[in-house]
Amino acid sequence: MVTALPESPEAFKNATWEDILPFYEALASCPLDAGNVEDWLADWSQFESLLTEAATVAHFLYAGNTADTNREAAEVRFGTQIMPKAREERVRLQARLVELGYAPAGLETVVQRFRNQIQIFSEANVPLFAELSNLETEWSKVIGALTVEWEGEEKTPPQLLPFLESTDRDVRERAFKLRARPYIEKRSAIAGIFDRMYAIREQVAANAGFDNYRDYAHREKNRFDYTPDDCFRFHEAVEDAVKPAVERILERRRRRMGLERLRPWDTSVDPMGRTALKPFDDIDSFIARGADVFGHVDPDFRGYYMSMVDAKLLDLENRKGKAPGGYCATLNYRKLPLIFLNAVGVDDDLRGLLHEAGHAFHSIEASRLPLLFQRHPGSEMAEVASMSMELLASPFIDKRSGGYYDEDESRRSRIEMLEGIVLFFSHCASVDAHQQWMYLNDAGRDSRARDAKWLELRVRFEGEAVDWSGLEAERVARWYQQPHFFSSPFYYIEYGIAQLGALQVWRNSLRDREEAVRKYREALALGATRPLPELFKAAGARLIFDPDGMRELVTAVEDELSKLDV
Ligand SMILES: [Zn+2]
Secondary structure (H helix, E strand, C coil), rough: CCCCCCCCCHHHHHCCHHHHHHHHHHHCCCCCCCHHHHHHHHHHHHHHHHHHHHHHHHHHHHHHCCCHHHHHHHHHHHHHHHHHHHHHHHHHHHHHHHHHHCCCCCCCHHHHHHHHHHHHCCCHHHHHHHHHHHHHHHHHHHCCCCCCCEECCCCCCCHHHHHHCCCHHHHHEEEHHHHHHHHCCCCCHHHHHHHHHHHHHHHHHHCCCCHHHHHHHHHHHCCCCCHHHHHHHHHHHHHHHHHHHHHHHHHHHHHHEEEEEEEEHHHHCCCCCCCCCCCCCHHHHHHHHHHHHHHHCHHHHHHHHHHHHHHEEEEECCCCCCCCCCEEECCCCCEEEEEEECCCHHHHHHHHHHHHHHHHHHHCCCCHCCHHHHCCHHHHHHHHHHHHHHHHHHHCCCCHCCEEEEEEEHHHHHHHHHHHHHHHHHHHHHHHHHHHHCCCCHHHHCHHHHHHHHHHHHHHHHHHHHHCCCCCHHHHHHHHHHHHHHHCCCCCHHHHHHHHHHHHHHHHHCCHHHHHHHHHHHHHHCCCCCCHHHHHHCCCCCCCCCCCCCCCHHHHHHHHHHHHCC
């Protein structure tokens, strides 16, 4: 022990930065050599587990009731005072480990990540990150203030989404156009913020010694196992192997709906005109039935799930005062995950629970690794865990398996999910290709050129199955609605890579479910201790950027769709 640690995260509940700093100082100043490095790492890991658990609990409580001023104060203390400073201290400790040259088995990938972050660090970028963060705040204020008037009521653009599922086509058209309108009206303001972000990002890259921001972003994201060229191959493969399937799916929808032309407001509604799926009436049955659904995938998952239920770590229902969105986080000290959702009784809520449960099971499987730093891989593998669970659990969402739907409804939910997976690749490729282009070309500085490029990419990846004529401004507005361009640049291709991994896990399960789930669990248990291709391999998958690999999986999805769609 290099320092005496508290007994539980409770000790940090009301901590200020002054209470936390001495622990980091002790870890930063104690003698460190090959003889005590393991103890030092264990202490550091344990300390971070206590601190991050206190922060995670504070955030979970606040998100559950944003009107509670005590909870808000704790959230602000952790979010703005403690955690940003802790991040700086962490970099100092990472540098100590890297300098020592200590990288035993199971820690190579951890040290590789630490070393990478140290290499791209530039003191000159610290104030630029603060400027970027201020611009992000400015951007989110502009977006947060966007409102529309819908039937005499003020609404936010996302609140119009349910109307896109209306069986009344006129309602859908009005909702679609109205949702895009504030983005069209505020286009120059939003594009202006983006111009400033773009300029700072270019400077960040130059300070870190990179030719362009794209190269910097790839390195900053610890992408050691695939390159920008692989991303370009991914785009081409989507165009080649996925776009025809997108067009087939949309053409089938058009015929089902008996329409001459499919317009953009026709793609979310049930094509048979049925009312929306309703997986549950009350939150208790939503939670309770999950145990059977996950138990069918693997009996241990039932146990994992029940341990979260028993510890009251599922806050699933939407209610007044709750923060929006959904997420899974881990209590690193107790080694238990929690799930936060805003369920209102729609099919997406069920999808959200299956998805977040995949993250939760990943966290539990990986928690057996001794050090916190070994447990969480990058988002490529993290999303394989969650996206696979959506697919693996989907055969058991029917009432006969203890789930939520009668047989027809279950089929309908599964069809929507599988079609959504195929359609998503077009969007994923558009978002990544747009960023690859804008940060590599001088024209990327020009907002008009960016909009024109987006339109070109949409046609390239989406094809012509939907008639966008007369809706150019609405189509352009789509990229302004995608937060990643503004707040998480280049963070998007991960979803596509992960979905291809998840589809392989699912395809394996069609042949031999037990074996597929066994491999899936083994891969999750490896946490972050192996490079990405090895994690994929352990799960029974490979990294796919090629058209043949994509085509094979898309064909498997279309085969399944034709079985379900009778
Ligand atoms: Zn996720």
